[in-house]
Amino acid sequence: MTPKDNKSETKQTSARAAAAAAPASSMTVCPECGKETDKTVRNVCPECFGKKLNLFDLPEVLHARVCQRCGAHYYKSKWEDMGTPDEVAMLTAEEHLAIPDGIENITVGMHPVARSPYIYDVLVDVEGDVDGVTYYKNGKVEVRIKREACEMCSRRAGGYFEGIIQIRANNRTPTKEEITECLKLVEESMMAQLKKGDKLAFVTDTMTFKDGADVYIGSSKAGKHVCKHIIEVLGGTVAESYTLAGMKDGKDIYRTTFAMKLPEYKKGDVVYFEDKVIEIKNCGKRVTGINLMNSSNFFIDGEHFKNTKLLGNTADAQEAVLVAIEEHGIQILDPVTFETVTIQKPMGFNALPGSEIKVFKTEYGIFAL
Ligand SMILES: [Zn+2]
Ligand SMILES: [Zn+2]
Numbered sequence: 001m002t003p004k005d006n007k008s009e010t011k012q013t014s015a016r017a018a019a020a021a022a023p024a025s026s027m028t029v030c031p032e033c034g035k036e037t038d039k040t041v042r043n044v045c046p047e048c049f050g051k052k053l054n055l056f057d058l059p060e061v062l063h064a065r066v067c068q069r070c071g072a073h074y075y076k077s078k079w080e081d082m083g084t085p086d087e088v089a090m091l092t093a094e095e096h097l098a099i100p101d102g103i104e105n106i107t108v109g110m111h112p113v114a115r116s117p118y119i120y121d122v123l124v125d126v127e128g129d130v131d132g133v134t135y136y137k138n139g140k141v142e143v144r145i146k147r148e149a150c151e152m153c154s155r156r157a158g159g160y161f162e163g164i165i166q167i168r169a170n171n172r173t174p175t176k177e178e179i180t181e182c183l184k185l186v187e188e189s190m191m192a193q194l195k196k197g198d199k200l201a202f203v204t205d206t207m208t209f210k211d212g213a214d215v216y217i218g219s220s221k222a223g224k225h226v227c228k229h230i231i232e233v234l235g236g237t238v239a240e241s242y243t244l245a246g247m248k249d250g251k252d253i254y255r256t257t258f259a260m261k262l263p264e265y266k267k268g269d270v271v272y273f274e275d276k277v278i279e280i281k282n283c284g285k286r287v288t289g290i291n292l293m294n295s296s297n298f299f300i301d302g303e304h305f306k307n308t309k310l311l312g313n314t315a316d317a318q319e320a321v322l323v324a325i326e327e328h329g330i331q332i333l334d335p336v337t338f339e340t341v342t343i344q345k346p347m348g349f350n351a352l353p354g355s356e357i358k359v360f361k362t363e364y365g366i367f368a369l
Pocket of ligand 1: 030031032033034035044045046047048049
């Protein structure tokens with residue numbers, strides 16, 4: 001709305017533009033004040049109608065409830081994210097602003113003024129038309145912001161949880177790095193679900209053990225997304241099971257256990273499988289890697305990747321001196337025996353003789369990485 005001279009905060013409705021328009025030929029006499037007028041509003045002159053009109057009603061003091069933990073605002077019987085205290089003050093005033101029926105072209109202006117972090121004066125001005133005459137009224141309301149804990153934050157503080165994500169690994173113990181990575185992915189995914197409006201998307205508690213971690217979560221629905229996210233990034237599987245945890249409002253309450261298994265092999269593991277030595281790139285539903293015996297790409301359905309043997313991880317590769325490069329092979333000094341041996345030349349190999357290269361020694365031979 002256009003800026004107005006609203007220095008006076010009297011709650012009086014005034015008429016504007018009353019004298020505008022209408023030719024002099026249609027002059028009548030106002031039955032209330034006896035004045036001649038060329039325009040009537042509900043059968044009286046605009047001024048007399050203005051004296052009777054109350055353009056809006058608003059209590060003098062209003063209370064707003066804001067969660068001191070997450071900033072949610074109790075609005076229309078629900079806890080909602082409402083942004084800044086300024087906005088909360090304005091929304092509270094707007095929620096209680098009562099404008100009578102029959103007013104047209106209504107415009108409402110609000111201007112919050114902070115008297116303290118928790119007390120706001122909201123200056124309100126309203127403009128609206130009746131029978132083509134514009135009326136205007138301003139006023140103010142004091143909004144007191146009460147800080148408390150919203151329903152979700154109370155639950156969170158009370159240790160509420162709907163599900164447990166059990167992070168383990170298939171046929172092995174997950175590494176510390178994997179656990180850290182998983183917990184990071186849990187946080188990431190929970191934040192995304194919280195932003196999408198799942199107020200229960202929080203971690204209540206995390207417990208780490210020798211063989212993995214248990215993450216207690218507020219929302220089972222968010223838990224599903226979390227597991228999906230972890231599997232997308234690290235591979236693995238999840239199995240859900242449900243246990244009855246009690247009753248609420250006559251309904252059974254179930255808790256969900258997400259038994260996550262990180263894949264048996266992680267990136268960089270060197271694995272013997274069907275006469276091949278594979279350096280694993282990814283071991284999810286689909287296993288991908290490089291066959292170190294001939295530098296070819298390797299991929300197979302995860303469920304067919306069986307009867308495997310872990311030979312080590314490329315992180316444990318050794319340095320070896322490159323002696324010579326032949327057409328199909330390279331000569332190196334065995335890092336253990338220091339004998340000269342010829343091994344398979346990897347694809348795109350471009351090191352110079354005399355330099356040190358990374359090799360991985362296994363019972364199936366030495367492989368250049
Ligand atoms: Zn009158
Ligand atoms: Zn809260």
